[in-house]
Amino acid sequence: xxxxxxxxxxxxxxxxxxxxxxxxxxxxxxxxxxxxxxxxxxxxxxxxxxxxxxxxxxxxxxxxxxxxxxxxxxxxxxxxxxxxxxxxxxxxxxxxxxxxxxxxxxxxxxxxxxxxxxxxxxxxxxxxxxxxxxxxxxxxxxxxxxxxxxxxxxxxxxxxxxxxxxxxxxxxxxxxxxxxxxxxxxxxxxxxxxxxxxxxxxxxxxxxxxxxxxxxxxxxxxxxxxxxxxxxxxxxxxxxxxxxxxxxxxxxxxxxxxxxxxxxxxxxxxxxxxxxxxxxxxxxxxxxxxxxxxxxxxxxxxxxxxxxxxxxxxxxxxxxxxxxxxxxxxxxxxxxxxxxxxxxxxxxxxxxxxxxxxxxxxxxxxxxxxxxxxxxxxxxxxxxxxxxxxxxxxxxxxxxxxxxxxxxxxxxxxxxxxxxxxxxxxxxxxxxxxxxxxxxxxxx
Amino acid sequence: xxxxxxxxxxxxxxxxxxxxxxxxxxxxxxxxxxxxxxxxxxxxxxxxxxxxxxxxxxxxxxxxxxxxx
Numbered sequence: 001x002x003x004x005x006x007x008x009x010x011x012x013x014x015x016x017x018x019x020x021x022x023x024x025x026x027x028x029x030x031x032x033x034x035x036x037x038x039x040x041x042x043x044x045x046x047x048x049x050x051x052x053x054x055x056x057x058x059x060x061x062x063x064x065x066x067x068x069x070x071x072x073x074x075x076x077x078x079x080x081x082x083x084x085x086x087x088x089x090x091x092x093x094x095x096x097x098x099x100x101x102x103x104x105x106x107x108x109x110x111x112x113x114x115x116x117x118x119x120x121x122x123x124x125x126x127x128x129x130x131x132x133x134x135x136x137x138x139x140x141x142x143x144x145x146x147x148x149x150x151x152x153x154x155x156x157x158x159x160x161x162x163x164x165x166x167x168x169x170x171x172x173x174x175x176x177x178x179x180x181x182x183x184x185x186x187x188x189x190x191x192x193x194x195x196x197x198x199x200x201x202x203x204x205x206x207x208x209x210x211x212x213x214x215x216x217x218x219x220x221x222x223x224x225x226x227x228x229x230x231x232x233x234x235x236x237x238x239x240x241x242x243x244x245x246x247x248x249x250x251x252x253x254x255x256x257x258x259x260x261x262x263x264x265x266x267x268x269x270x271x272x273x274x275x276x277x278x279x280x281x282x283x284x285x286x287x288x289x290x291x292x293x294x295x296x297x298x299x300x301x302x303x304x305x306x307x308x309x310x311x312x313x314x315x316x317x318x319x320x321x322x323x324x325x326x327x328x329x330x331x332x333x334x335x336x337x338x339x340x341x342x343x344x345x346x347x348x349x350x351x352x353x354x355x356x357x358x359x360x361x362x363x364x365x366x367x368x369x370x371x372x373x374x375x376x377x378x379x380x381x382x383x384x385x386x387x388x389x390x391x392x393x394x395x396x397x398x399x400x401x402x403x404x405x406x407x408x409x410x411x412x413x414x415x416x417x418x419x420x421x422x423x424x425x426x427x428x429x430x431x432x433x434x435x436x437x438x439x440x441x442x443x444x
Numbered sequence: 445x446x447x448x449x450x451x452x453x454x455x456x457x458x459x460x461x462x463x464x465x466x467x468x469x470x471x472x473x474x475x476x477x478x479x480x481x482x483x484x485x486x487x488x489x490x491x492x493x494x495x496x497x498x499x500x501x502x503x504x505x506x507x508x509x510x511x512x513x
Contacts, residue, residue: 177449177461186458206462254496262500282498286488289496318502339455344448346484406507 004029005309006091008081009107010039012295013276016302017105018073024310031074033081033093037132044295046134050141051162057135084249086269103271103309106246107302110239110277119212126234128155144168147232148221150209152179156236157327164199171228173204185339188332188386195328239292241278256280258291263315265305273309275301284318284405285336285383293321322401324394331393335401337374337384349374349383352438356430358391360422367391371434380410396431410435447476
């Protein structure tokens with residue numbers, strides 16, 4: 001008899017898991033439960049539709065509902081799984097009762113941290129997550145004159161940029177002293193902040209949220225620096241692992257707040273795997289667990305969970321967390337630790353910074369690229385990087401993530417070979433320049 | 445984190461985090477200096493003893509050495 005694999009959640013991890021399970025065991029009865037109307041779209045693309053860089057929401061979908069059905073994946077839309085029992089191997093499903101499973105994959109994603117202030121239940125507060133709601137909000141944005149973005153998180157940065165592109169008077173409030181202050185350094189985000197100001201955005205750093213003001217709908221955001229009138233507030237608070245259903249069933253969670261898994265994405269419960277924003281995985285530099293990574297992490301983890309649940313053998317590795325984004329007129333990115341984060345954790349480190357160029361100095365469109373490298377003192381193994389420029393940031397972040405994972409040293413990077421071709425690469429690679437600056441600073 | 449931001453802000457001569465108020469003062473001016481005295485090895489050892497995915501099985505990838513061919 002075919003094994004039944006039930007997946008709770010239809011985001012990147014859930015759909016990745018379902019597809020991988022079906023690929024591993026085509027005879028398996030793969031069933032996905034999602035509380036939403038759709039699965040398998042890119043929520044990360046939503047800010048760019050709001051900003052009009054992407055013309056419509058339809059492009060964010062990976063496949064049609066018919067395509068999933070054609071693959072033999074049985075998706076139950078707008079159907080909430082409210083719990084599961086690992087002894088009886090059943091999932092409690094609204095409208096369907098108890099549904100049996102042989103293998104279970106939890107991919108319940110994240111929730112935004114509650115702002116925890118008065119007025120959080122008012123209309124006019126936008127949490128960017130669900131594509132159908134985003135379609136409705138996109139129409140609302142046509143009539144919005146002034147908006148407040150709450151917190152300079154990665155999504156907050158994208159939404160400030162999008163709203164500015166949209167011609168909306170945009171305020172950003174954040175308790176930190178600069179944007180993304182928990183993850184990046186001020187010299188890296190300074191050009192981004194300058195470009196926002198040039199676009200008319202009003203930045204309120206060192207400013208805490210006190211509440212949302214209004215009768216039924218928000219008309220102002222109350223802050224430590226006074227009220228900011230607005231038609232809309234975009235709440236971009238921290239992503240927290242959605243572990244409610246799993247925890248209630250007795251699945252263990254860890255110190256980062258996510259479901260504990262091993263390299264097979266196997267949880268503490270028998271025949272239960274988990275993947276995506278609801279889990280935590282170890283960081284490759286510190287071996288300390290981290291949670292709330294990117295869609296590409298969630299999808300890859302889903303593939304591992306799905307393959308293994310279906311009977312295959314696929315491992316996941318500790319993460320180095322490359323990241324990057326367009327914010328204002330700039331690209332910023334990095335891998336693992338910034339100076340700020342390393343200092344906060346008390347991780348010993350040495351730093352090298354250099355400014356290079358993205359193309360040959362004489363080639364049209366050449367831009368500056370600032371690279372900062374962090375290394376472990378003594379061994380000089382790379383433990384982090386931060387970058388800002390206008391092109392080539394993502395590729396450098398990916399490369400440096402592999403360098404962190406494989407234990408590459410600053411000495412290796414200082415003598416790295418690089419592509420030299422006037423339209424795409426300069427004589428001196430900015431990464432090599434930063435590594436050479438670090439070595440020069442050490443006097444070696 | 446705020447203490448780290450103060451340090452990095454001073455290095456790059458940018459606006460530092462807001463001055464600590466109330467209970468923040470204790471954490472910033474008493475706890476953080478004490479925390480910084482503890483060596484990283486000791487701190488990371490404590491963090492690694494906390495429950496989490498890092499205490500499960502994660503096999504280190506075997507990397508080949510020498511020329512590929």
